[in-house]
Amino acid sequence: MDEKPMHFQANTQQARWLRRGLLLSAAVAVTGALVTVSAQAQPVLPGVGTGSTQPAVDQPVEQAPFAPPNINIADGETVGVAQPIIVTFKEPVEDRAAAERHIKITSSTNPAGYFYWTSSRQVRWKPAEFWPANTDVNVVAGGTTSSFHIGDAVVSYVDDDTKMITVTVNGEVVREMPTSLGKPGYETPNGTYIVGERLEKMTMDSSTYGVPVTDPEGYKLEVEYATRLSNSGIFVHAAPWSVGQQGYSNASHGCLNVSTADAKWFLENSHRGDAVIVSNTEGGTLSAGDGLGDWN
Known part of the structure; x- marks a missing residue:
C-alpha cells in the first residue's frame, strides 16, 4: 500500500484540532512531518484557564478618593424592596465620578440602577424599579462593606x-x-x-x-x-x-x-x-x- 504524503498527515492532525476547538488563532508552518503552532494559537482569555483578573504586581490598585464612609444598611440586615443604598462620606467629595467608581454594588439578581447625589457628602443608589424580592446584596465603598438581604416584596x-x-x-x-x-x-x-x-x-x-x-x-x-x-x-x-x-x-x-x-x-x-x-x-x-x- 502506498504511503500517504506527509503533508496529508499534517492536515489531518490540523483538522482534529479544529474539531476539538483547540486551534483558536494559529499560524501553522508545515515542513515535511513537522507542524509548528505559534504561541498565539492558544490565547489566554480573562477568567479562563490560566487567565487572571487580578492586577499585576507592578500595577498598584487605585486608592479610593475618600475615607471609609458610612453605609446605611447594616451587615446582615433585612430591608424592603424600596430601600435605597445611602453612602455618607466623612468629608465633601469633589470628584463625584471617581467616588462612584470606588463604590461596588453587586447582588444575586443584578437589577439595573443608578447613583444620585443629595449633597457633596452623600450619594445614593437604587434600582430603576423596586428590588426583586429575596435578593442578596453586597456593597464595598472605600474600605467599608455591607452584605444584606432584600426580603419579601x-x-x-x-x-x-x-x-x-x-x-x-x-x-x-x-x-x-x-x-x-x-x-x-x-x-x-x-x-x-x-x-x-x-x-x-x-x-x-x-x-x-x-x-x-x-x-x-x-x-x-x-x-x-x-x-x-x-x-x-x-x-x-x-x-x-x-x-x-x-x-x-x-x-x-x-x-x-x-x-x-x-x-x-x-x-x-x-x-x-x-x-x-x-x-x-x-x-x-x-x-x-x-x-x-x-x-x-
Missing part, C-alpha cells in the same frame, strides 16, 4: 377614594385596613413612601412643624405603634379616637390613622425599606428631597 397601597390600606406580600393581598388620612388643609401627599423607623410609643407634637400646641389645630399626645413613612412626620399609627371615621372620612393632620390592632400588625409586619404608595389625595406629591421620598 411588601407593598402597601393607600387609596383616599376608598379610605383603605391594602397590604400585599409578593403580590398577594394579606390585609386590608380602614384608614383616615389628612383632612382639608392637611392633606396627605400622594407618592411612594419608604418605611423608616418603627416606634411602639412616641409623642407627636404639632410645634415641631410650626403649629403651637395652644393653637386650635395644635396637639401634643402620645401614640402607639407608629411606623414612619416620611421625615416630614407622616406615620401609620394607632388612633382609637378616629376609629368611627376610618374608612369613611379624613380627620388627621396628614398621618394615616388606623385602629390599634391594625397599627400593631402593620408595625410588626413591616421592614425598613418597605413601600407604601398613596394615591387620589388632594395633597400634591411627597417631595423627593424628604429623605424617604426617593421614588418620587
Whole structure:
C-alpha cells in the first residue's frame, strides 16, 4: 500500500484540532512531518484557564478618593424592596465620578440602577424599579462593606377614594385596613413612601412643624405603634379616637390613622425599606428631597 504524503498527515492532525476547538488563532508552518503552532494559537482569555483578573504586581490598585464612609444598611440586615443604598462620606467629595467608581454594588439578581447625589457628602443608589424580592446584596465603598438581604416584596397601597390600606406580600393581598388620612388643609401627599423607623410609643407634637400646641389645630399626645413613612412626620399609627371615621372620612393632620390592632400588625409586619404608595389625595406629591421620598 502506498504511503500517504506527509503533508496529508499534517492536515489531518490540523483538522482534529479544529474539531476539538483547540486551534483558536494559529499560524501553522508545515515542513515535511513537522507542524509548528505559534504561541498565539492558544490565547489566554480573562477568567479562563490560566487567565487572571487580578492586577499585576507592578500595577498598584487605585486608592479610593475618600475615607471609609458610612453605609446605611447594616451587615446582615433585612430591608424592603424600596430601600435605597445611602453612602455618607466623612468629608465633601469633589470628584463625584471617581467616588462612584470606588463604590461596588453587586447582588444575586443584578437589577439595573443608578447613583444620585443629595449633597457633596452623600450619594445614593437604587434600582430603576423596586428590588426583586429575596435578593442578596453586597456593597464595598472605600474600605467599608455591607452584605444584606432584600426580603419579601411588601407593598402597601393607600387609596383616599376608598379610605383603605391594602397590604400585599409578593403580590398577594394579606390585609386590608380602614384608614383616615389628612383632612382639608392637611392633606396627605400622594407618592411612594419608604418605611423608616418603627416606634411602639412616641409623642407627636404639632410645634415641631410650626403649629403651637395652644393653637386650635395644635396637639401634643402620645401614640402607639407608629411606623414612619416620611421625615416630614407622616406615620401609620394607632388612633382609637378616629376609629368611627376610618374608612369613611379624613380627620388627621396628614398621618394615616388606623385602629390599634391594625397599627400593631402593620408595625410588626413591616421592614425598613418597605413601600407604601398613596394615591387620589388632594395633597400634591411627597417631595423627593424628604429623605424617604426617593421614588418620587
